[in-house]
Amino acid sequence: MPTPKKIPTLLGILLVIILVALISVMFENIVRQNAKASLSVEPTSVAVTNVTDTMFTVAWITESPATGVLTVTGASEKKKTVFDDRDIGYHSSMYTGKLGKYITHSITFRYANPGMNYEVVILSNGKPYTSQGVPYRIRTPETLASPGNSLEPAFGTVVTSEGQYAQGALVYLTLENSQMLSTLVQSSGTWLIPLNLARIKDLSVYVTPEERITETIFVRYEGEQTTALSDTLNDAPVPTMVIGKTYDFRKTQAGTGTNDLASSVSHASSVLGQTTQRQNGAFDIIRPAQGASLATYTPLIAGSGIPGKTVTLTIGITSPIGGTAIVGSDGIWRYTPPKPLAPGKQSVTATTTDEKGKPVAFTHTFEILKSGTQVLGEATPSATLEPTPTSEPASPSATSTPVDLAGEPVPTSGTTLPTLILFLLGAGLLTGGFVVKIL
Numbered sequence: 001m002p003t004p005k006k007i008p009t010l011l012g013i014l015l016v017i018i019l020v021a022l023i024s025v026m027f028e029n030i031v032r033q034n035a036k037a038s039l040s041v042e043p044t045s046v047a048v049t050n051v052t053d054t055m056f057t058v059a060w061i062t063e064s065p066a067t068g069v070l071t072v073t074g075a076s077e078k079k080k081t082v083f084d085d086r087d088i089g090y091h092s093s094m095y096t097g098k099l100g101k102y103i104t105h106s107i108t109f110r111y112a113n114p115g116m117n118y119e120v121v122i123l124s125n126g127k128p129y130t131s132q133g134v135p136y137r138i139r140t141p142e143t144l145a146s147p148g149n150s151l152e153p154a155f156g157t158v159v160t161s162e163g164q165y166a167q168g169a170l171v172y173l174t175l176e177n178s179q180m181l182s183t184l185v186q187s188s189g190t191w192l193i194p195l196n197l198a199r200i201k202d203l204s205v206y207v208t209p210e211e212r213i214t215e216t217i218f219v220r221y222e223g224e225q226t227t228a229l230s231d232t233l234n235d236a237p238v239p240t241m242v243i244g245k246t247y248d249f250r251k252t253q254a255g256t257g258t259n260d261l262a263s264s265v266s267h268a269s270s271v272l273g274q275t276t277q278r279q280n281g282a283f284d285i286i287r288p289a290q291g292a293s294l295a296t297y298t299p300l301i302a303g304s305g306i307p308g309k310t311v312t313l314t315i316g317i318t319s320p321i322g323g324t325a326i327v328g329s330d331g332i333w334r335y336t337p338p339k340p341l342a343p344g345k346q347s348v349t350a351t352t353t354d355e356k357g358k359p360v361a362f363t364h365t366f367e368i369l370k371s372g373t374q375v376l377g378e379a380t381p382s383a384t385l386e387p388t389p390t391s392e393p394a395s396p397s398a399t400s401t402p403v404d405l406a407g408e409p410v411p412t413s414g415t416t417l418p419t420l421i422l423f424l425l426g427a428g429l430l431t432g433g434f435v436v437k438i439l
Helices: 009-039 260-268 417-438
Strands: 044-049 056-066 066-072 082-085 104-110 117-124 127-129 138-139 156-161 170-175 180-184 188-192 214-221 224-231 238-242 246-248 268-269 274-277 284-285 299-305 310-315 321-326 332-335 344-354 359-368
Touching: 044 138, 044 180, 056 066, 056 117, 056 170, 066 104, 082 104, 104 117, 104 180, 156 214, 170 188, 180 188, 188 284, 214 238, 224 238, 238 246, 284 359, 299 310, 299 344, 321 332
Parallel strands: 156 238, 224 246
Antiparallel strands: 044 056, 056 104, 066 082, 066 117, 117 127, 117 138, 156 188, 170 180, 170 214, 214 224, 268 274, 284 299, 299 332, 310 321, 310 344, 344 359
């Protein structure tokens, strides 16, 4: 009778070790993926911003990309479903038919009535989330007699540490003693927040314009954050911010007493062949500034105007691009070219009608920098932020205090118990093999 072939002891030990290791890794991955899938779409850092008598914004973040929807119910009003600002486009209420998945979420409800209480439920990947078991409660303020203040919009650019545009980053801005305002960073890395409708913390009156008002800026992007201090003399534009760094821009232009936006608003421009002086709150091109050099092929084109008016745009010199934008309720219109502009000299002409129905047009010329010549701003090594703002955006006092929708404590991903069991099993097999060998 032939002798049965035996696996050498060392080879057997090696195979058992490899088998135990593979099973352990596979089990840990499965447990970790299941834990992540069930918990990472839960909304956190929920904040209510941009509250006016007719609108408000709810912003939050999730650990992994998820769809975001709000259901809003007012007294004696039917429940309304509202989609992410990126799913409907700026200043549009029409749903595109496709829900995007994002880590940062910003949804604006534009159908509010003055002095009304609203209940809000967040749907993340279709699952409802509330504040400690009850819907978020938001109350809109009463309509104010004045149309707003004369503060110009704040705007700037946010990039990652690798120099990429931080598209989708959430930017929060709070004027000294004011409510919180917010917006999303666009594909061009730019952001813009109107300040003309900013109210004080209790939302009872508009912020009173002063020569210089301190601004706290807070940016969230893919688990990282950036904080900055600026003021109304240094926010048009706010110097480029890099995710993960801290800044203090308050004295950047302190000696000039002006800024790029103020200069562009004050200079005389052509109005259909005539010359006129621009006035605060009137139709205007805010961005790009006249003669600006831009480090992007798809710049944000933005300006001010009469809410509801249509702005017709012609962008480019050699191969013009046409488009339109609607002036939003905040008095701001925005437009991003659908295709990249060529490097070199470019122009934008914006046309609309004034309050009397007469056509008005302005033109700005600017330059698109060639690839390789774009220089992104770096943080000043000595720049510090004191006092450091809280890591969580605060909610306007007119709303219930936002609570992280944490639910149950988040367990650690994976567990060591299966690994220990498999290790003991492997050790038992090895011991049994040695005993059989000896016997």
